[in-house]
Every structure is written in C-alpha cells, then in structure tokens.
Amino acid sequence: MTDNTAFNPDAIIRKVRWVITDPGGYFRQMPRSGGFVEPMVFIAIMAAVLGVISAVWALFGATTGVVAGGFFAALIITPIAAVIGAFIGAAILFVIWKLMGSGENYETAFRCQSSVAAIYPVVGIVSIIPYVGNILAIAWGAFLMIEASVQVHGRSRKLATTVFGILAVLLILSNTAGERASRQMAERMENMGSEFEGYEEMSPEEAGRKMGEFLRGMEEAQKKNN
Template sequence: MILDYIDTWKDIMQKPSDFYREMPETGGYFDPVIFSTVSAAIGTFIHLIFTPETDEVRKFISTVPIIAVMIPFIGIIALFVDATILYAVYKTLGGKGTYEGTAKFVLYSSAASSLIWIPFVGWIFGIYQVYLYIVGGKFVHEISMERSLAAVALSILLLLLFGVLIALSGLAPGQLTAL
C-alpha cells in the first residue's frame, strides 16, 4: 500500500501526461479517494512540523484526533466540488469525458497538495496542482491544452465569484456565528 502510494505519487508528479493518459476513467472512486486522503494527511503532518509552536498550535495539536478525521473528509468533499464544477465547464467547452474521469484526475492531482505546506516554496506546488488539473482535463476530456487551461481558469473564476457572492450576501464566515 505505501509503495503503491509512493509510486503513484511519483508518476503523477514526474510524468503527469503519461499518468493521465493511462489512468482508467471507470472502475470506481476507492483508489483515488484513498490516494487523496493520504495526500491530505501528509500535507497536514508536514504543516504541523513546519508551524512554529504557539498556544494556538498546542490547542490545534490537542484536537488532532478530530482534525485527523475532518481534514481528509472536508478535503475530499472540496475535491468532489471542484470536480463537479470542472466537469460542467469542460462539457460546456466541448469535453468528452465523464464525471468519474474528471473526479479521478482531480483526486489524483491532490498529490501536489501534500507539499503545499512547505515554507517559502509551497505555493509552487499549489500552482503545480493547477497544472495537474489542466493536464488531467486534457486527457480525460480529449481537448487541447488551451481549452483545458480555459476550463480550469473559468472554474477558478466561478469559485472566486461564488466566494465574493457569499461575502456580499451577509453570510460571511464571521457572521455565521451570529445565526
């Protein structure tokens, strides 16, 4: 299992075109969900290692059992939301792939998120995760890199617009506690 994760991670990070070209687009979500859960756990662990110890960090560590369950669960939900939005945008732009194929490439793209927490360079892996989305979409939806880039850019804009609308609606996170 550990070697499978490491081999898959290396394939995604080093040869994403080959990985997504050969990735089965059917067969269920079990393997990609497990993969993205492990990536989220690794990212959380790395974040804890590199975060300076403060009272907030001590409180955070005391809740690790709860967080160990919640972060991967919330992360998986977020990735499926990403996949849903991306699938709709890809279909609008003429993509031929399935929702399952879209969800799989999004889940496997979380390989990069295991390194986002590294100080000073983590943002590079965030950008690389976006690149993995573009490459995955190209192969799953059988479209050009340019169209895949457009689909990912449009989905990011839609998510930003959604966030702005929530903030403007009066349901911003700081105001949810007042409800």
C-alpha cells in the first residue's frame, strides 16, 4: 500500500486483518520505505475508530481507561494525538532496535510502529472491562514488535522476546497503577459531588465541616496509596 492508496478503505481493512491474523507474514512483506503518509493515515483512521468506541462507552458511563470524550475529540483530537505519539514511539523503537544491532532506518521503525494501530478497535471494545484494555494493548503491541524485530530487523526471537517482554511487564505495571489511581480519583470526585448536594442550603459552619471531612478523607486515601 503506497501513498497513492493511503485513503483506500479496502486496503486499510486488509492491512488490519493481515496484522491481526498473520503478523509474521505481514512484517515479512511490509514495505520498509515509501513515505510517511500511508502509515500516518492508517494510524489516524484506527485512532478515530478507537476514539468513537471510547466515546460510546463514555456515553453509557463506562470508564474505559483509554481515550474517552466527545465525538469531536474522537474524530479530531484523538487521531492527531495518536500520530504524534507514533512519531515519538517510533523514535524510541528506532533507538532500541539500533541497540539490538538493527541496520534499518527511522522510517522503517515508524512503519513497524504504525502496525500496532491495527489492534486499536479491539482494544477499544474490550476496554470496558477495567484494566483489560491497557494490558491487552501493551502485551499485544509487544508481541507485534517481537515479530517486527525478527522479520524486519533480523534479530533473534530470543533477544526480541527478552527485550520487549521486559518492557511490556514494566509498562503494564506502570499503566495499571496509573489507571487504578485515575479510577480512584474519579470515584472520589463522584463521592464529592454527592457529599455536597444541597451545599447552597448549608450554613457556613456545616459547609466548612463537610469540606474538612472530605479533605481528611482524601489525605487518608492518599496515604494508603503511598
């Protein structure tokens, strides 16, 4: 798929199926050059799909742990953020593969990175289950980068599995902790809203007491988390 067919829906769907069902075959035949337009468009479209799914979950009050918000954010902000993140992620991968002994350039690293976007819709669907979306995205992404290391960069599977396996474990631990903190904060803010119902009708003394109790609760919860 070249830049001239970057907006071809059929080609994009075929790429998604190929990456998901046969990642080894995809990376063996993946073009290593040809410009940045096609992979950028692929990332943007997959991110838009992910954003729409997350926005639908948000409409039903689900905390997905992935990008959530209005459909404007889903269709505009999310794809832009995903493309920018892919350039940064590709730079990190480029350095990692160089350290592993790869002779491929940055564009090839970016094209490998763009393939991860194929799993965005699946991640978005399962993200309604707490923590599952983050874990699946990281583990599956690591598996794809292992295949890319072997098929594109010519690295041994043992080396690739060791490097990306360790990175995946560290990222899962970090992201799970971050999602847990985010969920706890959302729960506290929701509780805060219920605690201060009828605030306008409280006397200054009652309002001050309520605020003091809330802040003490926040402090105690913070100490437990630490």
